[in-house]
Amino acid sequence: MTPKYVEGVAAEIAAASGRRVVPIIADVTKPDEIRRAVEAVLQTFGRIDVLVNALGDSIRNPLTALPSKDGSAGVSDDELKFIMDINLTEALLCTRAVGPHMLGRRLGNVINIASWAGHRGGGDMVLYTTAKTALAGFTRSQALECAPYGVRVNAISPGLFPDVVTAGE
Numbered sequence: 001m002t003p004k005y006v007e008g009v010a011a012e013i014a015a016a017s018g019r020r021v022v023p024i025i026a027d028v029t030k031p032d033e034i035r036r037a038v039e040a041v042l043q044t045f046g047r048i049d050v051l052v053n054a055l056g057d058s059i060r061n062p063l064t065a066l067p068s069k070d071g072s073a074g075v076s077d078d079e080l081k082f083i084m085d086i087n088l089t090e091a092l093l094c095t096r097a098v099g100p101h102m103l104g105r106r107l108g109n110v111i112n113i114a115s116w117a118g119h120r121g122g123g124d125m126v127l128y129t130t131a132k133t134a135l136a137g138f139t140r141s142q143a144l145e146c147a148p149y150g151v152r153v154n155a156i157s158p159g160l161f162p163d164v165v166t167a168g169e
Contacts, residue, residue, distance in 0.1 A: 029085040034097045042101065051098050052112035053091035053135075054113040059083055075127060088138070089129035089164035095142060095153075112139045114155040132157075159165065 003025060010023035022044050026037035041048055059082075064074040075083075091112050102108025117125055118132030139155040146153055 008092060023103075028090040028094055031097070034093050038097045038101070048098050048101055048108065050109045051094060051102075052095055052111045052113070053089050055086050056115065056128075056132075057083065057086050058125055060124040062075065062124055063126045080127060083127040084131050087128060088134050091135055092138065099146075100152075102151045103146065103149045108151040110127055110142065110146075110151065110153040111154040112153070114139065114157040115164065116157055116159045119157060 001025070006023040006025055009069045010021040013019075014021040022040070024037050024040050026033040028037075037070055038048070058143075059075060059079050061070055061075050061079070065072050095110050098108070098110070102110075112135055114135045115128070115132040118134075118136045121129045136155055138155070139153055143153040
């Protein structure tokens with residue numbers, strides 16, 4: 001993502017909301033970049049009240065080649081790492097990064113965007129389903145761990161969003 005694009009979106013949000021918006025670019029699958037982003041937010045605003053872990057992507061491919069599927073080789077190592085990182089690891093890392101701040105203040109909200117797939121699965125979606133199921137379990141465990149300290153952790157599990165992939169284009 002280019003700084004120009006992020007700055008443009010930030011300016012649109014600021015104009016529409018009348019709020020101060022600071023564009024920050026980070027790869028949230030990399031702990032050092034997350035720490036840098038969290039430090040920038042804390043330096044700019046002094047606190048973090050809400051963390052929304054909303055990344056997600058899917059690859060429609062079985063884990064291994066299936067005899068009934070022509071041309072299906074199964075997922076590659078790179079695909080496996082990518083899908084797990086973007087659907088699960090980023091939420092773990094970001095929550096860990098803001099956790100000390102929220103727990104120290106005894107105040108905060110973490111919202112994880114899970115998925116219907118984490119509750120029911122789906123053909124050719126084993127990696128996505130696995131990651132989103134793990135995200136739901138992570139959410140339940142973190143909620144119990146953090147509740148005594150005033151930090152709420154919840155998940156939202158939406159259905160499909162209409163886009164180029166789900167529309168079949």
